[in-house]
Amino acid sequence: MPPDGHHPHGHRHPVSFDPTVTDHDRHEPTPLPGRPFRLGIGGPVGSGKTALTAALCRALGPDVNLAVVTNDIYTTEDADFLRAAGVLDPDRVEAVQTGACPHTAIRDDITANLDAAERLQERHPDLELIIIESGGDNLTAVFSRGLADRQIFVVDVAGGDKVPRKGGPGVTTADLLVINKVDLAEHVGADMTVMVADAHRMRGDRPVTTQSLTRTPDAPDVAGWVRQQLAVPLGV
Amino acid sequence: MPTIRNGLAVLALADARLPNGGHVHSGGVEQAAASGLVTTVEDLREFLYGRLRSAGFTSAVFAAAATHAAANGEVDWLVLDAELDARTPSPAQREASRAQGRGLVRAGRAAWPSPALDTLVAVTGRPHHPLVLGVLAAAAGTEPWAAALVAGYQSVSGPSSAAVRLLGLDPFAANAVLVDLSGELDRLADTAAALAHLPPGDLPAPGSPALDLLAEAHHHHHREEVRLFAS
Numbered sequence: 001m002p003p004d005g006h007h008p009h010g011h012r013h014p015v016s017f018d019p020t021v022t023d024h025d026r027h028e029p030t031p032l033p034g035r036p037f038r039l040g041i042g043g044p045v046g047s048g049k050t051a052l053t054a055a056l057c058r059a060l061g062p063d064v065n066l067a068v069v070t071n072d073i074y075t076t077e078d079a080d081f082l083r084a085a086g087v088l089d090p091d092r093v094e095a096v097q098t099g100a101c102p103h104t105a106i107r108d109d110i111t112a113n114l115d116a117a118e119r120l121q122e123r124h125p126d127l128e129l130i131i132i133e134s135g136g137d138n139l140t141a142v143f144s145r146g147l148a149d150r151q152i153f154v155v156d157v158a159g160g161d162k163v164p165r166k167g168g169p170g171v172t173t174a175d176l177l178v179i180n181k182v183d184l185a186e187h188v189g190a191d192m193t194v195m196v197a198d199a200h201r202m203r204g205d206r207p208v209t210t211q212s213l214t215r216t217p218d219a220p221d222v223a224g225w226v227r228q229q230l231a232v233p234l235g236v
Numbered sequence: 237m238p239t240i241r242n243g244l245a246v247l248a249l250a251d252a253r254l255p256n257g258g259h260v261h262s263g264g265v266e267q268a269a270a271s272g273l274v275t276t277v278e279d280l281r282e283f284l285y286g287r288l289r290s291a292g293f294t295s296a297v298f299a300a301a302a303t304h305a306a307a308n309g310e311v312d313w314l315v316l317d318a319e320l321d322a323r324t325p326s327p328a329q330r331e332a333s334r335a336q337g338r339g340l341v342r343a344g345r346a347a348w349p350s351p352a353l354d355t356l357v358a359v360t361g362r363p364h365h366p367l368v369l370g371v372l373a374a375a376a377g378t379e380p381w382a383a384a385l386v387a388g389y390q391s392v393s394g395p396s397s398a399a400v401r402l403l404g405l406d407p408f409a410a411n412a413v414l415v416d417l418s419g420e421l422d423r424l425a426d427t428a429a430a431l432a433h434l435p436p437g438d439l440p441a442p443g444s445p446a447l448d449l450l451a452e453a454h455h456h457h458h459r460e461e462v463r464l465f466a467s
Contacts, residue, residue, distance in 0.1 A: 098260060099465050109255040111260075
């Protein structure tokens, strides 16, 4: 069945049931007036989620009122990372314990993350953006639409250029796929052309961005994409 | 033993998949594992038995009392909530109970909304988990006994699952240990249901100093270290 839902025998279905069609989610979250935009950042361990979060805080922080919920295994080192980077007041960071199941905390039972987001809202009533960084997980981990309004999935070149080809809901359904650490491609024998082509093939018309935070520490492309999302009212 | 009415609600409330945030609480198992107190399935058996008889019983008694109160209308939720505070000496445990109560309120508002739930939240702010559970059980049309059963079961099912995740225990063996508590859980639910009508101050108050100490140690020692569970 084509992605527009037209059926050969004369009627149409509101959604496509063809698993090979990467159709957009038609069940957009309900707009909730007065609630900050919630952006999920997911991806495998070590792909650069925390570094991207820090970069976004640096790039957006001066003019967007933002805070961060981290699901990463949390030690003072993580807090120090954001503090030392000078990007975020520790008061704007909430850590969530995931009970050793990072995907559960962002997908099946989002309670702990919603609680953390609400605590940030109570402390900073004028928040515009809450970045929710997932714990490092596998390619099947995606954010519930009840938790994240939009989500970014981060994979890295050093994890192997076959990762986009493997697919999984993270790669195929995230609102933005970021291929990170492209500066390492030549050192790990990764073929960027193949990697990017695979990513586009798996994602249809959904956007793919490549970046190296070594070369562009403020993640200008991703920051620009986030600004676009913030400019659109939720649910539109 | 009573016949369970509205069994689906009872099963859903007891289900580990109920999205109420329970999966991030280990009920002391994370600290017990870190301290070397629970390392094997046999250790887990002893731990769960003790937890069911103490924290589990307290939780079951207050869940049953809340179901009874919600069904009969006349209750001072602040008093019931405060009496559970008084039976929970560890601040970390009180916080864990209120955090799970908040999560259950969120799930309950979507699945079993009721005026009693609204009143409970309006009066207490962040009610203890067993009170929320009891009120939801009443809204679902079931009895204090079933609320006590769920509360007692949850007092050991979550910690058992946490032990599997933290220690890599054989899940079949851990499940068998959990199921061995069946008779104890029935007796506990019977007792809790029989006491549900008592004034809050007269409800039982079993102590579990070891669990209190584990909860406090978890809170203090793990602030600077990796913590995978909230309690």
